[in-house]
Amino acid sequence: xxxxxxxxxxxxxxxxxxxxxxxxxxxxxxxxxxxxxxxxxxxxxxxxxxxxxxxxxxxxxxxxxxxxxxxxxxxxxxxxxxxxxxxxxxxxxxxxxxxxxxxxxxxxxxxxxxxxxxxxxxxxxxxxxxxxxxxxxxxxxxxxxxxxxxxxxxxxxxxxxxxxxxxxxxxxxxxxxxxxxxxxxxxxxxxxxxxxxxxxxxxxxxxxxxxxxxxxxxxxxxxxxxxxxxxxxxxxxxxxxxxxxxxxxxxxxxxxxxxxxxxxxxxxxxxxxxxxxxxxxxxxxxxxxxxxxxxxxxxxxxxxxxxxxxxxxxxxxxxxxxxxxxxxxxxxxxxxxxxxxxxxxxxxxxxxxxxxxxxxxxxxxxxxxxxxxxxxxxxxxxxxxxxxxxxx
Numbered sequence: 001x002x003x004x005x006x007x008x009x010x011x012x013x014x015x016x017x018x019x020x021x022x023x024x025x026x027x028x029x030x031x032x033x034x035x036x037x038x039x040x041x042x043x044x045x046x047x048x049x050x051x052x053x054x055x056x057x058x059x060x061x062x063x064x065x066x067x068x069x070x071x072x073x074x075x076x077x078x079x080x081x082x083x084x085x086x087x088x089x090x091x092x093x094x095x096x097x098x099x100x101x102x103x104x105x106x107x108x109x110x111x112x113x114x115x116x117x118x119x120x121x122x123x124x125x126x127x128x129x130x131x132x133x134x135x136x137x138x139x140x141x142x143x144x145x146x147x148x149x150x151x152x153x154x155x156x157x158x159x160x161x162x163x164x165x166x167x168x169x170x171x172x173x174x175x176x177x178x179x180x181x182x183x184x185x186x187x188x189x190x191x192x193x194x195x196x197x198x199x200x201x202x203x204x205x206x207x208x209x210x211x212x213x214x215x216x217x218x219x220x221x222x223x224x225x226x227x228x229x230x231x232x233x234x235x236x237x238x239x240x241x242x243x244x245x246x247x248x249x250x251x252x253x254x255x256x257x258x259x260x261x262x263x264x265x266x267x268x269x270x271x272x273x274x275x276x277x278x279x280x281x282x283x284x285x286x287x288x289x290x291x292x293x294x295x296x297x298x299x300x301x302x303x304x305x306x307x308x309x310x311x312x313x314x315x316x317x318x319x320x321x322x323x324x325x326x327x328x329x330x331x332x333x334x335x336x337x338x339x340x341x342x343x344x345x346x347x348x349x350x351x352x353x354x355x356x357x358x359x360x361x362x363x364x365x366x367x368x369x370x371x372x373x374x375x376x377x378x379x380x381x382x383x384x385x386x387x388x389x390x391x392x
Contacts, residue, residue, distance in 0.1 A: 002293065002390065009291035009386035010036070017210040017379050020372070022163070026213035031128055035202045038127070039387045042202075046195045047391040053191075060190035063182045066103070070096035070182075093183045094248040101179045101244025102237060104143070109236050113143060128205040131216035134164065138171040138204055142197060143178045150354050158359045163214040166373070169351050169366055170212070173342050173377040174204035176314075179244060180251075187318040188336040192388075196340030199384035207379045211372070251315060254346065258312035259319075278320075281307030288382055292338065293389025298331045305335055310378065313346060314339045333392040338385040343377035 018024065046052035074095045107113040121136035128135060133156060141149045149172055150157065160168070176184070176197065184193045231239070266276040273280075282304030289302040301324060309317035317339050321332065342350075348370035356363020366373075 005291060005293055006386055006390045009293065009389070010383065012288075012291050013207075013379050013383045013386065014210065017207055017376070020375060021210055022212055023214070026215065027210055028213065032206055032209055034127060035206050036387075039199050039202050039206075039384075040390065042198050043195060043387050043391050046198065047191065047388065056191045056194045059194055060185060063185055063190070066100060067096050067182050067186070070099035073099060090248075090252050093186050094252055096182055097179050097248045097251075098241055098244035100182055101247065102241050104179055105236055105240025105243075108144075108240075109231075109233060117143060124201075124205075128202075128209070130167065130205060130209070131164065134167045134171070134205075134208075134216075137168045138175065138201055141172045141177070142175040142201060150358055154358045157355065157362055160362070161214075162365050162369070163212055164216070165355075165362060165365060166212045166369055167208045169355070169369075169373055170208050170376050170380075171204045172351055173347050173373055174200050174207075174380040176200075176340055176342060179247060183315075184318065184340060187315075187322065188339070189333070192333055192336035193340055195388055196337045196384055199337070199387055200341055200380055203380040203383045204377075206383065207376050211376045211379075251313075254313060255315055255319075258316050262308070262312060262316070278304040278308060281311070289335075292382060292385045293334050293392070294331045295328065298327055301327060302331055302335050306338060309339050310344050310374075313344045314341065330389070330392045334385045334389045337388040338381045341377060341381050341384075343374060343381050345374065347377075348374060 018027075021027065044052075046056060074091050078091050078095075104113065117139045118136060121139045122132060123135075124138065125132045125135035133153060137149060137153060140153075150168070153168070157165075181193060181197070262278065266278060269275060269277040269280065279300070282300040282302075285303030285306045286296075286299040287303075289299040289306060290296055294302045305317050305321050305324065308320050318336075321327075321335060321339065324332075327335075348367075351373070352363055352367040352370060355366045
């Protein structure tokens with residue numbers, strides 16, 4: 001039964017994406033088949049084998065150690081503000097982003113990350129049938145973040161047709177940056193975070209290939225990566241530390257606003273209709289939760305968490321998931337994979353603003369297909385969760 005529901009889930013995702021495709025005649029099915037098989041094999045390897053368990057354990061232990069180092073800095077500055085063992089969410093989950101951001105800066109400065117991103121991207125381009133730029137951008141988005149990634153390809157932003165620009169933006173919305181992966185791992189099981197990171201990378205290409213198909217000629221398939229402005233080591237380090245702090249503060253501000261607004265709307269709906277806004281959205285999203293592999297008796301509850309992510313952000317939804325202690329382990333795993341992406345309404349503005357800061361005209365183009373971006377990124381999350389559900 002599990003396999004039949006998974007097949008149904010994949011068909012639903014493909015059907016909904018195909019219905020919204022901009023040019024169905026240009027869809028290339030061979031790369032799609034290869035990538036969906038790769039997704040299944042990778043999900044099996046990560047969730048059902050000793051090697052996958054070892055890899056995830058190693059990845060999680062690295063971040064655990066890094067977060068302990070980050071905690072030294074946080075405790076030095078803020079240790080006197082809280083009781084022992086009672087760190088607040090902002091201090092224990094968000095502020096370590098600053099340290100991870102600084103490490104990313106060091107790896108960028110030493111040219112280690114650009115080398116890794118470039119050659120993984122080139123290898124991916126052989127599989128997905130898309131251009132080198134799109135493949136590079138997908139890998140870079142998963143490391144640098146949805147805003148910063150466009151800086152590295154700013155030379156080409158102004159020359160891209162809207163189809164290729166869409167794919168770049170879709171990758172940025174479907175993945176998450178390494179600077180906040182550690183924060184996710186403190187809220188949900190690390191194995192689901194790692195699984196989602198890998199599956200979303202391929203899922204972004206799968207959905208974009210159906211929703212926004214096109215071909216790139218040999219002449220157009222050029223990758224020009226913008227080198228960062230030459231800085232001294234400590235100038236760079238200070239910049240990345242401040243960038244990490246800005247991310248932590250922005251996420252904290254959004255959490256305060258969204259959690260409060262959701263509480264307000266829930267109160268209004270409960271007072272008038274006898275049902276909270278999140279519960280109402282849960283009924284709308286319940287069919288999607290079911291085809292992802294969530295048992296029907298838990299589908300409404302799971303659907304409300306999915307909806308929370310879309311209307312607010314993944315942090316609010318992960319906090320909400322932590323409150324639903326009665327959900328089965330399988331449902332928690334599927335929903336956890338779904339939550340690991342930037343597919344929400346606020347990301348439309350973030351991505352459009354990032355592109356507009358580099359090229360105003362292209363930023364306006366991105367703003368116009370913003371809802372299609374969210375639609376595609378949500379389909380990526382549903383597909384990744386469905387494939388993961390096969391092995392949970």
